Amino acid sequence: ATPMSIMVGVGRGAKEGVLIKNAEVLETMEKIDTLIVDKTGTLTEGRPRLTEIEISSNTPFNADQLLAVCAAVESYSEHPLAAAIVNGAKEKKLQLSSVERFDSITGGGVVGTVEGHSILIGNEHLLREKGIANIESMSDRAVELQNQGRTVMFAGVDGTFAGLIAVSDPVKQTSAAAIKQLHELNIKVAMLTGDNERTAKAVADQLSIDEVEAGVSPEDKHDRVKQLQSSGAIVAMAGDGINDAPALAQANVGIAMGTGTDVAIESAGVTLVKGDLNGIVKAIKLSRDTMSNIR
Numbered sequence: 001a002t003p004m005s006i007m008v009g010v011g012r013g014a015k016e017g018v019l020i021k022n023a024e025v026l027e028t029m030e031k032i033d034t035l036i037v038d039k040t041g042t043l044t045e046g047r048p049r050l051t052e053i054e055i056s057s058n059t060p061f062n063a064d065q066l067l068a069v070c071a072a073v074e075s076y077s078e079h080p081l082a083a084a085i086v087n088g089a090k091e092k093k094l095q096l097s098s099v100e101r102f103d104s105i106t107g108g109g110v111v112g113t114v115e116g117h118s119i120l121i122g123n124e125h126l127l128r129e130k131g132i133a134n135i136e137s138m139s140d141r142a143v144e145l146q147n148q149g150r151t152v153m154f155a156g157v158d159g160t161f162a163g164l165i166a167v168s169d170p171v172k173q174t175s176a177a178a179i180k181q182l183h184e185l186n187i188k189v190a191m192l193t194g195d196n197e198r199t200a201k202a203v204a205d206q207l208s209i210d211e212v213e214a215g216v217s218p219e220d221k222h223d224r225v226k227q228l229q230s231s232g233a234i235v236a237m238a239g240d241g242i243n244d245a246p247a248l249a250q251a252n253v254g255i256a257m258g259t260g261t262d263v264a265i266e267s268a269g270v271t272l273v274k275g276d277l278n279g280i281v282k283a284i285k286l287s288r289d290t291m292s293n294i295r
């Protein structure tokens with residue numbers, strides 16, 4: 001390989017907002033046959049907005065009151081879902097009470113005490129684990145919302161199921177066209193996400209994604225990349241979060257969204273300045289052009 005052509009390729013990439021770390025990354029990119037993408041912040045905008053808050057029949061709170069206590073607790077969490085709840089409460093001009101105790105369960109949700117009430121917000125699994133009964137009373141509604149691509153969180157107050165809070169995180173306008181082009185380049189596209197299966201499927205269907213795995217932890221993402229590699233795939237992984245970093249480092253080429261966390265960027269060989277998937281199409285074409293010029 002002539003280093004000069006590769007240098008030119010890396011330079012062309014940089015001009016188009018595709019930052020390639022070194023010559024080896026550009027060379028490997030040509031051989032990629034499988035792309036794994038994270039959902040939140042990679043395929044989607046990553047800034048979820050509150051869309052529904054619905055109370056269960058036996059709760060003493062009305063919807064605004066439930067939103068206010070949940071937002072108070074979530075104001076201590078750094079999760080994007082927490083920001084959606086806090087912003088939703090602010091838009092409704094709700095007063096947030098002080099929080100006496102806060103704890104966060106990674107990949108599950110948050111707990112806190114507000115005005116003497118013990119508040120729990122998180123996924124269904126977490127609420128069941130904490131012994132909250134009667135979630136089934138709203139499960140049809142939850143399924144309906146998840147099938148529309150909403151992420152649904154469940155709330156418990158003083159050990160009793162109180163209602164659900166749904167958020168929507170729209171897909172980036174550029175995602176669908178980029179995936180179509182990746183298919184034309186014969187790249188298989190799979191999505192991995194910590195979110196719920198139905199929500200994940202709804203998003204994947206909108207984008208014609210080939211495979212979906214939901215409810216995966218950061219370690220699962222890393223293991224999945226490794227597993228695909230041992231079955232012979234040459235894997236690129238695209239993500240934006242701390243939770244994607246181990247998988248980005250394991251992939252043959254890690255691709256970070258420039259809009260994402262520093263940890264993701266440090267773990268990756270390619271950074272897409274604008275954080276849109278078209279950058280992956282550009283990188284693959286650039287690599288194929290560069291390598292065929294060399295031969």
Ligand code: ADP
Pocket residue numbers: 040074077079081082106107108109110121122123124151152153193194195196217
């Ligand atoms: P992801 O961000 O990819 O959805 P996480 O592993 O961070 O994955 O979270 C998994 C699930 O746990 C979320 O979809 C949500 O249901 C729940 N969860 C996590 N953090 C919070 C939070 N701060 N408030 C409410 N629910 C949460």
Ligand code: MG
Pocket residue numbers: 038039040041042239240241
């Ligand atoms: Mg993400």
